[in-house]
Amino acid sequence: xxxxxRLALASALNxxxxxxxxxxxxxxxxxxxxxxxxxxxGARTGFVQSVSGTDLIVGPRTGGVQLLLYxxxxxxxxxxxxxxxxxxxxxxxxxxxxxxxxxxxxxxxSFPVLGTTEAYFTHFRHxxxxxxxxxxxxxxxxxxxxxxxxxxxxxxxxxxxxxxTLSHGASELSLAAEALTQAAEHGDKPFTVVGILAxxxxxxxxxxxxxxxxxxxxxxxxxxxxxxPGLKIPAEFVRKFDLAPKDVNAVLVGxxxxxxxxxxxxxxxxxxxxxxxGILPGVTLDELWGLLAVAERALKAIxxxxxxxxxxxxxxxxxxxLNERRRELAILRSVGARPGDIFALLMVEGVLVxxxxxxxGVVLLAAVFTAVTPWAQTQFGLALGGTMGGTLPAAAEWPLxxxxxxxxxxxxxxxxxxAYRLSLADGLTPRV
Amino acid sequence: xxxxxxxxxxxxxRYRWPGQAADCLNCVQMEIRAGERVFLHGASxxxxxxxxxxxxxxxxxxxxxxxxxxxxxxxxxxPQRDVFRADHMGILFQQFNLIPYLPVLDNVLLPCRFSRxxxxxxxxxxxxxxxxRRLLDHLEIGVELHGRAASQLSVGQQQRxxxxxxxxxxxxxxxxxxxxxxxxxxxxxxxxxxxxxxxGESGATLxxxxxxxxxxxxxxxxxxx
Amino acid sequence: MRTLxxxxxxxxxxxAMLSAPVLAAGAHDHGGGRLDVSIEKERITIELELPLxxxxxxxRAPRNDKERAAxxxxxxxxxxxxxxxxxxxxxxxxxxxxxxxxxxAEGTKTAATGEHADADARYEFECAxxxxxxxxxxxxxxxxxxxxxxxxxxxxPVGQAGGRLTxxxxxxxx
Ligand SMILES: Nc1ncnc2c1ncn2[C@@H]1O[C@H](COP(=O)(O)OP(=O)(O)OP(=O)(O)O)[C@@H](O)[C@H]1O
Ligand SMILES: [Mg+2]
Numbered sequence: 106x107x108x109x110x111r112l113a114l115a116s117a118l119n120x121x122x123x124x125x126x127x128x129x130x131x132x133x134x135x136x137x138x139x140x141x142x143x144x145x146x147g148a149r150t151g152f153v154q155s156v157s158g159t160d161l162i163v164g165p166r167t168g169g170v171q172l173l174l175y176x177x178x179x180x181x182x183x184x185x186x187x188x189x190x191x192x193x194x195x196x197x198x199x200x201x202x203x204x205x206x207x208x209x210x211x212x213x214x215s216f217p218v219l220g221t222t223e224a225y226f227t228h229f230r231h232x233x234x235x236x237x238x239x240x241x242x243x244x245x246x247x248x249x250x251x252x253x254x255x256x257x258x259x260x261x262x263x264x265x266x267x268x269x270t271l272s273h274g275a276s277e278l279s280l281a282a283e284a285l286t287q288a289a290e291h292g293d294k295p296f297t298v299v300g301i302l303a304x305x306x307x308x309x310x311x312x313x314x315x316x317x318x319x320x321x322x323x324x325x326x327x328x329x330x331x332x333x334p335g336l337k338i339p340a341e342f343v344r345k346f347d348l349a350p351k352d353v354n355a356v357l358v359g360x361x362x363x364x365x366x367x368x369x370x371x372x373x374x375x376x377x378x379x380x381x382x383g384i385l386p387g388v389t390l391d392e393l394w395g396l397l398a399v400a401e402r403a404l405k406a407i408x409x410x411x412x413x414x415x416x417x418x419x420x421x422x423x424x425x426x427l428n429e430r431r432r433e434l435a436i437l438r439s440v441g442a443r444p445g446d447i448f449a450l451l452m453v454e455g456v457l458v459x460x461x462x463x464x465x466g467v468v469l470l471a472a473v474f475t476a477v478t479p480w481a482q483t484q485f486g487l488a489l490g491g492t493m494g495g496t497l498p499a500a501a502e503w504p505l506x507x508x509x510x511x512x513x514x515x516x517x518x519x520x521x522x523x524a525y526r527l528s529l530a531d532g533l534t535p536r537v
Numbered sequence: 538x539x540x541x542x543x544x545x546x547x548x549x550x551r552y553r554w555p556g557q558a559a560d561c562l563n564c565v566q567m568e569i570r571a572g573e574r575v576f577l578h579g580a581s582x583x584x585x586x587x588x589x590x591x592x593x594x595x596x597x598x599x600x601x602x603x604x605x606x607x608x609x610x611x612x613x614x615x616p617q618r619d620v621f622r623a624d625h626m627g628i629l630f631q632q633f634n635l636i637p638y639l640p641v642l643d644n645v646l647l648p649c650r651f652s653r654x655x656x657x658x659x660x661x662x663x664x665x666x667x668x669x670r671r672l673l674d675h676l677e678i679g680v681e682l683h684g685r686a687a688s689q690l691s692v693g694q695q696q697r698x699x700x701x702x703x704x705x706x707x708x709x710x711x712x713x714x715x716x717x718x719x720x721x722x723x724x725x726x727x728x729x730x731x732x733x734x735x736x737g738e739s740g741a742t743l744x745x746x747x748x749x750x751x752x753x754x755x756x757x758x759x760x761x762x
Numbered sequence: 763m764r765t766l767x768x769x770x771x772x773x774x775x776x777x778a779m780l781s782a783p784v785l786a787a788g789a790h791d792h793g794g795g796r797l798d799v800s801i802e803k804e805r806i807t808i809e810l811e812l813p814l815x816x817x818x819x820x821x822r823a824p825r826n827d828k829e830r831a832a833x834x835x836x837x838x839x840x841x842x843x844x845x846x847x848x849x850x851x852x853x854x855x856x857x858x859x860x861x862x863x864x865x866x867a868e869g870t871k872t873a874a875t876g877e878h879a880d881a882d883a884r885y886e887f888e889c890a891x892x893x894x895x896x897x898x899x900x901x902x903x904x905x906x907x908x909x910x911x912x913x914x915x916x917x918x919p920v921g922q923a924g925g926r927l928t929x930x931x932x933x934x935x936x
């Protein structure tokens with residue numbers, strides 16, 4: 106048997122170019138198949154890590170997924186508000202341990218600006234219940250002070266004490282951005298960097314944090330997303346105005362007792378003052394995943410098809426090569442190889458290619474994810490979960506790998522069977 | 538010589554290819570003694586290769602009896618015939634006798650891989666390479682060629698390597714199906730001399746097939762189909 | 763960079779399109795109900811909300827004896843929490859508390875507001891071997907043939923999760 110394996114190896118090496126190409130096809134298709142699975146798992150862990158400490162998110166009556174996406178992941182636009190009064194009522198509810206108001210809408214060089222309170226620094230949790238920590242400086246204490254997420258500071262090269270300008274709206278999105286940038290800058294009210302957060306692997310890293318009052322101050326002389334013509338309130342006069350926030354986009358809520366969450370959710374959904382929506386972030390994430398499952402299933406089906414194409418390619422290449430090899434098979438028969446040996450020879454060859462393809466695919470995937478993880482981190486502030494950079498396939502991937510291997514082995518039996526029949530029919534005189 | 542036992546004996550041997558209307562071999566009578574060097578002659582399409590297939594146990598007679606070294610091949614199962622062939626026969630084809638991607642030496646050693654008997658009949662079963670090198674040397678294949686891929690040899694060299702392979706492990710019967718047709722006249726003659734000499738040395742019976750009657754001088758006896 | 767980020771920009775749009783109609787809070791949903799499960803140490807709390815329509819086929823005060831009987835039967839089933847929810851046997855859970863509020867039933871003064879009426883129920887189990895708890899099966903789908911799905915929210919030691927129970931998958935799993 107070991108001789109047959111060596112023979113198969115030598116034979117395969119002899120046809121290394123054609124087999125190499127099919128090997129590459131198999132490897133790529135395996136990488137794709139596993140990649141879809143791994144991306145989903147990785148993104149999911151990444152998302153879960155970003156909301157680990159929050160029991161309930163309260164916002165206006167939009168979609169739950171939408172509320173989750175903008176309040177935690179800064180994806181999409183926060184178009185509706187809840188009143189500051191409601192936010193305060195929530196904070197005073199006896200079951201509530203803490204609240205973090207979230208006010209969005211401004212950006213700085215395409216990084217989102219978050220208006221919040223100091224509670225953010227004490228209560229926000231990520232990963233395994235880890236609190237935020239400052240790498241440098243201190244939390245914001247007053248007007249026009251900003252605390253940067255680690256990625257913001259790194260990407261823009263900002264340091265403590267530096268002055269920066271915030272712009273209104275998600276300027277990057279707007280088509281007329283170029284023309285409007287000038288007008289839509291809060292250029293008259295520069296901020297000072299007072300703190301820089303340590304990296305978290307969550308969207309916090311991509312966020313600039315200011316107080317709710319700073320947020321109000323920015324928009325004193327604005328209305329409907331544009332500066333009021335003829336009205337300009339210089340920074341030094343701003344303090345004379347009432348800067349108490351009027352509304353926020355969402356409130357993150359932590360409970361004293363986690364199992365009170367359903368009671369609290371009902372309280373929020375039946376809130377008297379205004380229509381509110383309370384979501385359990387973990388539940389809504391599952392909902393989001395359920396929505397994406399359709400796309401994911403489609404992707405999976407496509408990648409399964411790609412694997413099938415890869416295997417079909419392998420079968421085709423081996424079958425096509427078989428005619429040229431009828432001689433070779435006849436010679437082997439003449440020196441005593443049984444038709445079963447011929448069958449085994451071709452099986453070994455097929456399994457060899459499949460096995461190598463799977464291994465290569467896994468290695469390729471690990472390489473790709475190792476390369477992509479930092480990119481995802483800087484682009485989305487998402488540390489794609491633990492398995493992503495891992496070299497070994499996760500437990501959930503083994504059945505897939507086994508399935509590919511089984512399918513490949515089965516596919517290899519086709520040319521092997523054909524060779525077996527040929528060697529029986531040809532005997533010692535192959536007809537080409 | 539007279540007392541030598543029969544190596545091949547065919548009685549009323551018939552063979553018809555599947556799906557064919559007529560017999561390809563019709564009532565063949567043949568008796569070849571051990572150690573004989575026989576030239577099997579017949580026109581193209583006469584059924585020479587078919588007969589060799591029967592002798593090698595790749596084909597099974599439709600009727601009649603065929604004994605090879607006293608053994609009825611029809612009585613053996615397919616795998617048993619494969620073992621029998623590897624154990625007792627060396628086979629030479631017209632051309633392309635070698636596995637192109639294997640080195641010369643490995644090609645020669647192939648029968649020892651599939652047959653324990655052939656391995657055990659080498660002068661040193663633990664090291665069949667010695668015999669392989671000796672045979673190659675006898676057949677005038679220089680040491681520098683032993684490690685080369687078979688595909689890099691000339692046609693004449695390839696045929697000599699194939700002869701070495703047919704002879705390794707001293708099989709009782711060497712079957713050759715026009716192994717010289719790709720060679721020019723001078724090389725044909727040299728090759729046949731070598732082959733006949735080596736068969737004589739190892740005591741093998743040689744059954745040589747060709748439609749070229751000029752080659753018969755190298756043989757003990759001519760049989761026509 | 764622009765081409766790289768643009769598909770990401772599509773995500774919220776897509777999600778908003780897909781989700782907005784489905785997720786309106788407190789929506790009254792025919793054929794479906796809500797199930798909230800929380801686990802804290804030895805205690806499982808199950809809160810159930812079902813449209814009356816799912817239970818009895820109408821959402822108003824009963825008009826005849828047949829409808830009154832249907833309402834009473836539904837109330838009886840809802841009050842038998844130990845039969846409705848079956849936690850993993852090895853966890854040795856025991857029903858300790860049952861609260862059912864069924865609109866229009868005798869003895870309840872609950873007047874349904876608006877067009878719709880919901881039944882609410884709350885059950886508490888105490889589990890001696892909570893470590894062995896692997897899931898809770900519900901027989902609600904068998905008891906109420908008009909029920910097609912339950913939107914599930916659960917919280918427990920492993921965090922929050924959501925999902926959906928259906929006739930084919932009537933088990934809350936961990
Ligand atoms: N696989 C086959 N199926 C059907 N008929 C076959 C097959 N192989 C050979 N034949 C037929 O059997 C006859 C004998 O063929 P064979 O190959 O034995 O001839 P040969 O004597 O070796 O001829 P040559 O000298 O040309 O090699 C031919 O008529 C041929 O058509
Ligand atoms: Mg022939």
